[in-house]
Amino acid sequence: xxxxxxxxxxxxxxxxxxxxxxxxxxxxxxxxxxxxxxxxxxxxxxxxxxxxxxxxxxxxxxxxxxxxxxxxxxxxxxxxxxxxxxxxxxxxxxxxxxxxxxxxxxxxxxxx
Amino acid sequence: xxxxxxxxxxxxxxxxxxxxxxxxxxxxxxxxxxxxxxxxxxxxxxxxxxxxxxxxxxxxxxxxxxxxxxxxxxxxxxxxxxxxxxxxxxxxxxxxxxxxxxxxxxxxxxxxxx
Numbered sequence: 594x595x596x597x598x599x600x601x602x603x604x605x606x607x608x609x610x611x612x613x614x615x616x617x618x619x620x621x622x623x624x625x626x627x628x629x630x631x632x633x634x635x636x637x638x639x640x641x642x643x644x645x646x647x648x649x650x651x652x653x654x655x656x657x658x659x660x661x662x663x664x665x666x667x668x669x670x671x672x673x674x675x676x677x678x679x680x681x682x683x684x685x686x687x688x689x690x691x692x693x694x695x696x697x698x699x700x701x702x703x704x705x
Numbered sequence: 706x707x708x709x710x711x712x713x714x715x716x717x718x719x720x721x722x723x724x725x726x727x728x729x730x731x732x733x734x735x736x737x738x739x740x741x742x743x744x745x746x747x748x749x750x751x752x753x754x755x756x757x758x759x760x761x762x763x764x765x766x767x768x769x770x771x772x773x774x775x776x777x778x779x780x781x782x783x784x785x786x787x788x789x790x791x792x793x794x795x796x797x798x799x800x801x802x803x804x805x806x807x808x809x810x811x812x813x814x815x816x817x818x819x
Contacts, residue, residue, distance in 0.1 A: 625806040627808075635812055636810035639807070690761070691736070691760070691805040692764070693808060695747035698746075
């Protein structure tokens with residue numbers, strides 16, 4: 594089965610709120626994790642990445658947290674905007690390889 | 706446009722025909738990956754190529770599917786004798802030598818088999 598999965602398939606938030614999207618992975622040998630955003634009809638767009646030697650990384654309005662103890666990854670989006678509405682995928686480099694394994698995705702809907 | 710380019714964006718084929726999907730990586734990138742996405746699902750790895758070499762094809766179906774990345778020109782994913790189950794979005798990604806994992810995706814080719 595998949596080694597990367599998500600807890601919630603959908604998430605609905607109000608504009609301006611913070612969003613948290615979660616992801617679980619099972620391959621402890623994976624050492625690189627990425628969050629992608631995919632809008633309808635488009636390819637995945639790189640958002641932020643994190644290596645296994647880190648537990649937190651911040652970008653512009655986004656933060657990724659990595660908890661290797663429980664094999665959990667999360668994406669936090671601050672002050673969520675309507676343009677953030679999309680499907681968000683986490684991905685890991687399977688067992689340290691160049692192959693990315695994707696979770697099923699969480700659909701984020703931002704209500705005005 | 707310095708991003709990953711794919712064409713065609715949409716492709717319709719009848720059962721039994723061949724489908725050819727093309728991918729031009731980002732400028733300066735020499736690593737190409739192909740992924741397939743079924744509706745409402747995540748992307749599934751198919752194959753990883755460098756110029757003139759197939760590095761990992763563990764996700765490719767054993768029959769009818771092939772990929773190449775010639776010295777000159779785009780990477781090609783070829784599907785022979787397409788069946789309805791091949792209908793999906795096919796995405797190409799590329800990465801540079803410094804970071805194999807930092808993969809940037811193209812807009813995809815949506816294949817419909819009728």
